[in-house]
Amino acid sequence: MDVKLKQCFIAVDDFDKALAFYVDVLGLEIRNDVSFEDMRWVTVGSPLQPDVEIVLEPPAANPDFSPADREAMARLLAKGVLRGVNFTTADCDALYQRVQEAGGDVLQEPMDQPYGVRDCAFRDPAGNMLRFMERREG
Structure with a gap:
């Protein structure tokens, strides 16, 4: 089978x-x-991965959601409990410094993990968790 990731979705407010x-x-x-x-979707992606996209969408973008469903999604987003995205990077420490200097909401400073990566984590402005991983040799 020829299966590849094309898009993932992140709720933003x-x-x-x-x-x-x-x-x-x-x-x-x-x-x-x-x-x-009344809705908007913005697709973004890394110049290094032209075939993979992240779709930024409003919470509860489904037109079939009830007002109660929309309110529940907005509350979950505000709490920061919706899932985010994991990225790879060649330099976790440099990326961490850049995001921190830009005022990013730090969840985890760069640290070496026992499963072979150095990673850090932030919340985006909507509260979604984003993790950035650098593959370590050995």
């Missing part, structure tokens, strides 16, 4: 803050910006 973080701080590029009815 403020597109301006999200884009400032994902584009200006992390260096991802905007690939698409779509509005439909």
Whole structure:
């Protein structure tokens, strides 16, 4: 089978803050910006991976969600309990410093893990956890 990841979705509550973080701080590029009815989706991705995209979407972007579902999703996003994305990087410490200097919400400073990576973690402006991993030799 020929199966590859194409897109993943991250809920955001403020597109301006999200884009400032994902584009200006992390260096991802905007690939698409779509509005439909009262919703907006912005697709970003790494220039190093032109075939993989992250879709930034409003919480509860499903048009079939009830008002109660939308409110529940907004509360979960505000608590920071929705899942995020794991990234790889060639230099975890340099990335950590860049995100920290930009005011990123630090969850974990860079540390060596027993499973062969050095990693750190932040929350994006919407509260999603993002982990950045550098593969260690040996």
